Structures are given as structure tokens and as C-alpha cells.
Amino acid sequence: MQEELLNSVVKITKTRDIDSLEYSLASTIHEFIHCQKIAVYKDLQIPDKLVVERSVALEEVSDKEFEWYERSIISEPDNELISCLQSACTITVQSVDGIERRWVPISIQERPVAAIAIVSKQMSSGDQVLLNAFCRIFENYLTILHENERDKLTGLLNRHTFDRRLKQLIERQVVKKHKSVRSADVRKLHNDATSWLAVIDIDHFKQVNDKYGHVCGDEVLLLLAQQMKKFFRSNDLVFRYGGEEFVLVFEPTHFDAMNNRMKEFMELLKNTKFPFVNNLTVSIGMARISPYDFPITVIEKADKALYFAKEHGRNQVRFYEQLLADGEIIEPDVEDSDIDLF
Template identity: 65%
Template sequence: MQEELLHSVVKLTKTRDVDSLESSLLSTIHEFIGCQKISIYKSTLGGDELTVECSLSFEVLDDKQYHWQESERILSPSSELLSCLHSACIIAIQGQDGVERRWIPITLSDKPIGAIAIVSPSLSSADQVLLNAFCCIYENYLTILHENERDKLTGLLNRQTFDKKLKQLVEKQVVNHHKTLKASEDRKQYKETVSWLAMMDIDHFKQVNDSYGHVCGDEVLLILAQTMEKFFSSTDLLFRFGGEEFVLVFEPVTFEEVESLLNDFVALVRRTKFPFVDKLTVSIGVAKVGPYDFPIHILENADRALYAAKENGRDQICFFESLVSCYERPAGDEGDGVDLF
């Protein structure tokens, strides 16, 4: 038992990303405690609104079958889950059938950021100690991963994690693409939803640093990052690439939806008050994340769209696909071939 336990701890701490850590944690808890269902919930506070997401769930269907459920937003969290998130205290309820439901808070920098929910037969004292120990290991290692994946100033994801996160997104989109095509009988009526990558740059940021100093510049970056976290969904990926450059990766939506969302954000930045700066604006270049695109090509397309947005007056968004359509060669025009950029 002790040898197996040590092996599981080694396996948990061997992971290098949050997704792998979560799946390893749920498998380990099931192996040693035998729960019927285990779920990891994450919470984010945007303004006065609390958003709760079930990032991963593991359920035992029978002796040989299991079901994994990935990211799902919870529109109506249970009162017990909300109480656990607000109080950062363990909550346990046992039904008349002997089944126990337990919620264990997860904290980061002394703030509750989520909870692990367990459905199982009544747990013995030894099982409770073991469960709490696994949750503490997860919490401690999550802190380490968070520090490694996050930008020190803004708290957004950093440049080093971008390639891995985008690769995971593209791989997931390939699977979803096949499922959608298989399920869609009427392709003509199907409204395409894809992921999008936006590259954002603060307009004339060098003037802010030159005029007011880097301390003021850092404050501007921090306020902008906080504005992004409050405005965009918790499932969207927000990166600081360095300096005044940011990258945003959105969950699958239509072109019209992402265009409206980004236009609203550009307008919000325009209205936001920053220290010393009378008016701050951003330029954004956007590219589609196709299921078979190379990450480097997606990033290059967004960068070209960003360049076009800046060249055409800044304080606006530009889509790479719109640029390509503008430069499409008329039918019958052979020409010598002109590079788009």
C-alpha cells in the first residue's frame, strides 16, 4: 500500500501542465478511495458575477466502464458548491442511501479558486485523511504550475505556455470537427463555429513609457490585463507575449460573434481610465484557427492582420481572412504574381 501510494505521488508531481495534473489526480483518488464520481470545479469572479466551470469530471458507470467529461460551464451551481467556494471550508452531506457528497475547496494564494467534488459511499476516517492529502498535493503543485505558466506582472498566461496550449486546442478541434461533420446531415444549413486567435498591441505604448516612466507603463499593462480577465470568458486563453503585446485565443464561435466581441472590447478600452494617460487604444489582428493549421502559421496570419490594423489608423480590429479576400486575383487575371505581404 505504501509503495503504491508513493508511486501515485510521484506520478502526480511528474506532470508539467494543469490538464495532466487534473486527470492524474482524479485517477489516483478513484484508485485509492473508489469514488463513484469525482469532479474539479473552477471559479472566476468577473465584477460581481461568479462563473463556475467543471473543468474535468470522472464517473464510474460500472465495473469496467468509465466516463470522462471535459470543460463545461455550470449555469446553476449547487448551494453546497457555492458555499464551499465562498467559505473555503469542506462541506459533506450524507444521504439516507448512505451515499456521501463532499466538496473540498482549492485555494491559490490564500484565495478559493475552485473545489473538488466527491460522490462516494461513506468515507472512513483513513479515507478522509488520504483524500485531503491528495487535494493538498494537488493544491501545492497547482501553485507551482501557476507560477511557471503565468506572467509575473499581469498574471496572464506567458509566452512559454502558448505553443503547448494552442497545440492542445488545435488537436481538440480536429476531433470536434470530425464529430460535427458526422452529426451534421444538412451541411448547407450548418453555421460554422471555429476558434480564433487575436494578437493585440497597445497603440503608442512607447510614448507612455517615455513620458511617464516604466512604473506607469506597468500599471497600464496591469489594468489592461485585469480588464481583459473581467471582459472575456473564463474559457478563453489570455497571454501576455511580452512588452505591450497580448494574444487571445477564443473558444469556437462564429465570425459575427467574435467580431462583435472584439469591437466591444476595443470600445471598452477606449472608455477605460488609465493613470496619467488621457486616452488609450488598442489594435487587434485576428486569424481563424483551423483544425489542420500549424500554430506558427496562425500566429503569422494574426500578426499580418495586426500590422494592417496599425497601418490603417490603429484603434481597430482587422481579420486576416478579410485581407486575403481583398487581394484575391480576379478570374482570368494571370499576372506575374504579387505577394500579399
């Protein structure tokens, strides 16, 4: 038993990203503490509102079978879950049939950020101690990973995390395409909703730093990051890519909806009062994320669209595919490319 526990701790701390850590925790708790269901709920830290995501869920179907559920936003969280996230206290509710529901808070720097939800028959004292130990190990390691994945100034995901997340997204799209797409559906796929990548660059940001100093520049970056967190959907990923450049990865949507949303965001910035800056604008380059793209290819396409926007007046959003179709930019032939694949 002791050897198995040590191996489980090794397995939990072997992971290098938060998603894998959550899956490892859920499977470990299920292995050592008999429970009917275990789930990880996260507060997505959206300013001024509570948005809860169920990032991992594992349910026992029979004695030897269990089922994983995909991540999803919880539209109406249980009151006990909300209380757990707000109070950072463990909450336990037992029904008349002996089924116990328990919510264990997970905190980073004394701030509750998640809750582990367990559904089981009444736990023994030994199982409760074990559950608490697993949750504290998870909490400690989550703190380390969180610091490694986040930009220290804005709290957004950092560039290192972007590379991995985009690669994972493309891999998931490949799996979905193999499951659902037939050769006759290719034309339909082109017109369907797809994921998008945006590169956002603050116009004339160097002038802000030169005129008002880097402290003011940092305040501008911080306020812009907060506005992005508020405006975009909780499922959309927002990264600080470097300096005054940000990258966003969007859930599947159609071109018109994506175009309108980005224009609404630019209008929001137009009406936002930034410190010392009267009129802050951004230029945006957009590109589709296709299942068989290389991550570097997607970012290069969005960068080309961004460069076009900045060269043609700034304060605008441009889509790579539209520029290509209109002949505004020319896609290089693979044979003429300077990139060495091997």
C-alpha cells in the same frame, strides 16, 4: 499498498501542465478511494463575479467501467460548492440513503481557487486521511504550475503556456473534424463557427513609458488585463504575449459575432480611464484557427493583420482572411517561403 501509493504520487507530480494534473488527481482518487463520482471545480477568477468551471469529472458507470465528462461552465453551482469556494472549508452532506457528498477546498497563497467534489458511500477515517493527503499534494503542485503558467504582473496566462494551449486546441479540432465532417460538408464547414486568435497591441505604448515611466506603464497593462478578464467570456483564453502585446484564443463563433465583439471591446477601452493616459487605443489582428494549421502559422496570420491595422491608422481590428479576400495582403507561395520545415 505503500508502493502503489508512492507510484501514484510520482504519477501526479510527473505532469507538467494543470490539465494533466487534474486528470491525474481524479484517476488517482478513484483508484484508491472508492467513490461514485469525482470532479474538479475551479473559480475562473473573473473580477466582480463568481464563474465556476467543471474542468474534470469522472463518474463510475459500473464496477469496472467509468466515464469522463468534458469541461463545462456551471450555470447554477450548488450552494455547498459556493460555500466551499468562499470559506475554504471542507463541507460534507450525507443523505438518508447513506450517500455522502464532500467538497474539499484547494487554495493558492491562502486564497481558495478550486474544490474537489466527491460522491461516495460514507468514507472511513483512513479514506478521509488519504483524500486529504492527495488534495494537499495536488494543492502544492498546483501552486508551482500556476506560478509557471502565469505572467507575474497581470496574472494572465504567459507566452510559454500559449504555445501549449494553442497546440492542444488545434489537436482537439482535428479529432472533432474526423468524427463529424464528411467530404460533402467542406463548404458548410467554411461558413460555420470557428475558433479565432487575436493579437492585441497597445498603440504608442512606448510613449507612455517614456513620458510617465514604467510604473505608470505597468498600471496601464494591469488595468487593460483586468478589463479583458471582465469583458471576454470565461471560456476564452487571455495571454500576455510580451511587453504591450496580448493574445486571445476564442471559443468557436461566427465572423460577424467575433467582429462585433472586438469592436465592443475597443469601445469599452475608449470609455475606460487609464492612469495618466487620456485616450488609450489598441490595434487588433485576427485569424481563424483551422484544424490543420501549425500554431506558428496562425500567429503569423494574425500578426500580418495586426501590422496592416497599425500601418493604416491604428485603433482598429483587421481580419487576415478578409484582408486576403480583398487583395489587401498577398499570401506567399509555399515554394517561395524562407521557412525550413526540415
